[in-house]
Amino acid sequence: MTVLEKGNITIHTENIFPIIKKSLYTDHEIFLRELISNSVDAINKLKMISYSGEIDGTLPEPEIEIRIDKDNKTLSVSDNGIGMTAEEIKKYINQVAFSSAEEFIQKYQKSADQQIIGHFGLGFYSSFMVAKHVEIDTLSHRSGSQAIHWSCDGSPEFELTNSDRTTPGTTITLTLMDEETEYAEPSRIKQLVKTYCDFMPFPIKLDGEVINKQRALWKESPQNLTKEDYLEFYRYLYPFQDEPLLWVHLNTDYPFLLNGILYFPKLKPDVDINKGQIKLFCNQVFVSDHCEEIIPDFLMPLRGVIDSTDIPLNVSRSALTNDRTVRRITDYIAKKIGDRLKSLYSEDRAEYVRSWEDVGTFVKFGSLKDDKFKKQVEDIIIFRTTHEGAAVSEEQPKVEVQAAEGDIWQDATPEEKSTAGEGYTTLKEYLDRNKERHENRVYYCTDSGTQSTYVELYKNQGLEVLYMDSFIDTNYFIPFLEREYNDVNFSRVDAELEQTLFDENQASEIVDPKTNKTRSELVKELFEKALNNPKVTIRTESLKSDTPETAPPAMVILPEQMRRLQEMTALLQQQAVRFPDEHTLLVNTAHPMIQKLVEIGQGGIIQGGGTSSSGELADAMCQHVYDLALFSQKGFTAESMKDFVTRSNQLLTRVAERL
DSSP states (O other): OOEEEEEEOOOSSTTHHHHIIIIIOSOTTHHHHHHHHHHHHHHHHHHHHHHTTOOOSOOOOOOEEEEEETTTTEEEEEEOSOOOOHHHHHHHTSSTTOOHHHHHHHHHTTTOOOOOOOOSSOTGGGGGGTEEEEEEEEEOSSTTOOOEEEEEOSSSEEEEEEOOOOSSEEEEEEEEOGGGGGGGSHHHHHHHHHHHSTTOSSOEEETTEEOOOOOOGGGSOGGGOOHHHHHHHHHHHSTTOOOOSEEEEEEEOSSSOEEEEEEEOOOOTTOOTTSOEEEEEETTEEEESOOTTTSOGGGTTOEEEEEOSSSOBOTTSSSBOOOHHHHHHHHHHHHHHHHHHHHHHHHOHHHHHHHHHHHHHHHHHHHHHOHHHHHHHGGGOEEEEOTTOOOOOSSSOOOEEEOTTSSSEEEOSOGGGOOOOOEEEEHHHHHHHHHHHHTTEEEEESOTTTTHHHHHHHHHTTOOOEEOOSTTIIIIIHHHHHHHTTTOEEEETTTSOOGGGBOHHHHTOEEETTTTEEHHHHHHHHHHHHHOOTTEEEEEEOBOOSSGGGSOSEEEEOOHHHHHHHHHHHHHTTOOOOOOSSEEEEEETTSHHHHHHHHHHHOSOOOTTSOOHHHHHHHHHHHHHHHHHHHHTTOOOHHHHHHHHHHHHHHHHHHHHHO
């Protein structure tokens, strides 16, 4: 073997090898990504010069071959790309941090559109994080070139000799350190290729078996893709997950190059909205699954892929650097998401409604965080509504489409899957529809369970209620709407009942000629005596109802501003919201049981203690009515729930004794 030359590697940074081994890359496994990326570059370079007429004949089918030898602790990566001459090795390998990719692009950028991955020139030297000895065996595509062998043991010294290689291309062989022999395991190599190189455009083989997917769907034209293509890709990226709701295909080359596919997933209750699951690629090379700097924070729960060569990365490609381009890309992504949602709203409202339970969280959060995004979507924010009076289905919301008059969406659920449920409407439609009855006033419900009694009262009198019951609504989105619609009053259904719900004539009926007191006054005195709680204000009203016995006998009213203050205080202090001690008990004097209570309270023989058995029963019944009103509002603590059960049993016993 003839030694052609010996010398020292030209190092631009002193002590570069310790830096590479310990500090340049966070994870040692990155070395395989870098070597395969270099192989892809070599193949692309060969294609590019063939377009320039510098290659005679046909090019070989591109491939990258990985071989491992556990016994000898070696790993090699081979390609059939452009190869190198001795002079090119001296220039591109021996001069650390001189990137051949940059120079190559400058020369051939006008003649082809192949992408070159490398930009730093340090990727090859990541090999020394896991190898105690690295060899290069290469033959340039240039006619008459001599094959060259380069070797280095991790010191600044190298050796360059002739090689007997006969086919153009390059093989990098690593002799692994004893503590890095995991990279001689086939399962480990397959896992790394799947993680970092799965979508590289050329077949990557391990001992003859192709181990990468190759097809990067986001690089293809949306016109050539089917719904099943997108769904299959999602299932591949996120196995064992529910099907995505919808997706957005990103594709632009100005003012920056960006491709990607972003999916709206079904949101689980335990989703971490601050943790992203979008995968960042650079020329189909996986870089990171942390895209916080690129994706607007309100879109962090999205899933999918973003690929761009214009996103500035640090030298190890593992993190983003702060750059104005990143901010422009962020704005672009938000706009494309907004455009996609508006398009779905206009073209397929049934699908838009079907997706709203999950998509609505993104839209509302985005409106809070991004003024540009808010302007895009403000007309397509929808709310479930009691309009048309259909019953609620908590398990499967009915799919609605907009009716001919354009102000409410009607049932569009297939007949075999039809379930009862309300329609959906925008806030503007709600205000327009109700301006004659209660102009610039919105009645809303935040909990369809605890507030169902109140909602039914409104529905029975033809008053429309909006459901604002997602976790983002109460403390964030409703106050946001009040700032946006500063002339509109938002009132929760249990805050203050609409005056039209009361029967004013019955409320003033005189029932006791001896005392000249109205039924309302007698009921008020009865409940004040029974409860004996100065923090509870007793208010008596006659609620309108065609069937008084089905209306609630009493309801707890929570003043809007006081309740909000308590909720905000609890939020700031990160505590559970306490039921307010001071509240109003509205007693329905039209309910048959309440009317009977007056008779019971006035009847019976007075005992020695100044009470009668009927009076004691009336007190117990008043307490029970109050308990039930509290119960519907989740107004019990563990201790008060225990007391409620005890009182209920005592009341039932008394009633049984009177039978």
